[in-house]
Amino acid sequence: MTITVIGAGYVGLVTAAVFAELGNKVYCVDVIKDKIDELKRGEVPFFEPMLSDYIKKNLKEKRLFFTTSYSESVPKSKTVFICVGTPPKTNGEADLSFLFSALRQTAKNLSGYTLITIKSTIPIGYEDDLEETVRKYAKEKFEFAASPEFLREGTAIADTLHPDRIVIGSSSKKAQKMLLELHAPISGERIITDMRSAQLIKYASNALLATKVSFANSIAILCEKMNANVTKVLAGVGADRRIGHPFLYPGVGYGGSCLPKDVLAFIAQSTRFDYDFELLRAVDSINNDQIERFINKIREALEAKEGKRINLDGFSLAILGLAFKPNTDDMRDAPSIKIINRLIDLGAKITAHDPRAMVNAKKILPHVTYATDISKAIQGKDALVIVTEWPQFAQLDLKQVKKLLKKPIIIDGRNLFNAQKIKEAGFKYVGIGQ
Numbered sequence: 001m002t003i004t005v006i007g008a009g010y011v012g013l014v015t016a017a018v019f020a021e022l023g024n025k026v027y028c029v030d031v032i033k034d035k036i037d038e039l040k041r042g043e044v045p046f047f048e049p050m051l052s053d054y055i056k057k058n059l060k061e062k063r064l065f066f067t068t069s070y071s072e073s074v075p076k077s078k079t080v081f082i083c084v085g086t087p088p089k090t091n092g093e094a095d096l097s098f099l100f101s102a103l104r105q106t107a108k109n110l111s112g113y114t115l116i117t118i119k120s121t122i123p124i125g126y127e128d129d130l131e132e133t134v135r136k137y138a139k140e141k142f143e144f145a146a147s148p149e150f151l152r153e154g155t156a157i158a159d160t161l162h163p164d165r166i167v168i169g170s171s172s173k174k175a176q177k178m179l180l181e182l183h184a185p186i187s188g189e190r191i192i193t194d195m196r197s198a199q200l201i202k203y204a205s206n207a208l209l210a211t212k213v214s215f216a217n218s219i220a221i222l223c224e225k226m227n228a229n230v231t232k233v234l235a236g237v238g239a240d241r242r243i244g245h246p247f248l249y250p251g252v253g254y255g256g257s258c259l260p261k262d263v264l265a266f267i268a269q270s271t272r273f274d275y276d277f278e279l280l281r282a283v284d285s286i287n288n289d290q291i292e293r294f295i296n297k298i299r300e301a302l303e304a305k306e307g308k309r310i311n312l313d314g315f316s317l318a319i320l321g322l323a324f325k326p327n328t329d330d331m332r333d334a335p336s337i338k339i340i341n342r343l344i345d346l347g348a349k350i351t352a353h354d355p356r357a358m359v360n361a362k363k364i365l366p367h368v369t370y371a372t373d374i375s376k377a378i379q380g381k382d383a384l385v386i387v388t389e390w391p392q393f394a395q396l397d398l399k400q401v402k403k404l405l406k407k408p409i410i411i412d413g414r415n416l417f418n419a420q421k422i423k424e425a426g427f428k429y430v431g432i433g434q
């Protein structure tokens, strides 16, 4: 099948690469010419494991084409996937300007019946506006479907090839048939529904994932107060198959370009539909508080050492991990940004290291010293602070770390280390919920 994917961001590039790999002819369109030129050379503008290999291979085998031109791609395509960003506006609602612009361009270039499949996360209630926008410019027959994306950064290719479910939201039998055919080589349960329900599945899923994380963070707070061990408590809770282990790991709060924005957008659209989503407001508020709780842990860890209440003036800290999670260079809404800015406000000097995200971090956090390796980051510092759980940090040689640090203090925002072992190695160790 020949398809067009509009938007060369995370979702767009992964969708384009995977459908090309499965044997389709795929055009990927973006309005940013420089980005398209890079992609034509096989250069991916962000780090995602395996994505660059898939793109290079399919470029070479002439199944994947990058272009800025709708007229080169849309008329040849049976379906057009809309994968543009829907960033948050100041009131939390999603900004749909990129979406409507993509729809106008698509509409002007339709040739024969075309299915417009929305993968972008868009709020409920705009279906008529989408329809009207396209009808205004289209000379051909078209239909809409929503097929939300559930891939995670860091494991995007595997998630797309082996998803838990494929959601197809369209009341048109023809549209359903086309999307079922296109997804035939991909595993996962098929959920066929109407467009609104499909969009709601996306918001409800991200909202529940965020709820699990905030729940885990709340249990961690209680564990600290009740002198229990959160790792054991949540292992016991997650062992119940009705609950499950994933997303029950406490930390510095959820970040990234999806969970925080989708939670706010879901609250905003619930209000628009006359429902106060109290539960999600609490989820968001717990997540925001998690930053200050972590800052207080750092202050207390250093304070106890000094024996008096302190600001962080004169303290130098090594931060390991900047990306919002491991295996990505994505700094969007990364908890590290708020944590580091707050520490700098309190007077601390920050040296940071991240295996992938330092180039992006430099643009957002200019007042940080960036270390090319872990040893340089921790040498002579008052404490080591873990913000992102890159697996290589767990392999640190503790004897070496102790030698390099000025004071043997580790504040671990992701419970990456085994508390007992770290304490036995002579460190003062502060984790989350233990």
Ligand code: UGA
Binding pocket: 149, 150, 151, 152, 153, 154, 206, 209, 213, 246, 247, 248, 249, 250, 251, 252, 253, 254, 255, 256, 257, 258, 259, 324, 325
């Ligand atoms: C999330 C969803 O997991 C995907 O299913 C969805 O497709 C995607 O958003 C999207 O809407 O596009 P992603 O943003 O890549 O994917 O990251 P997650 O793996 O969900 O992690 C989000 C944040 O939660 C990270 O900061 C992570 O560190 C944090 N988290 C996650 C925890 O603090 N604890 C956990 O147990 C799990």
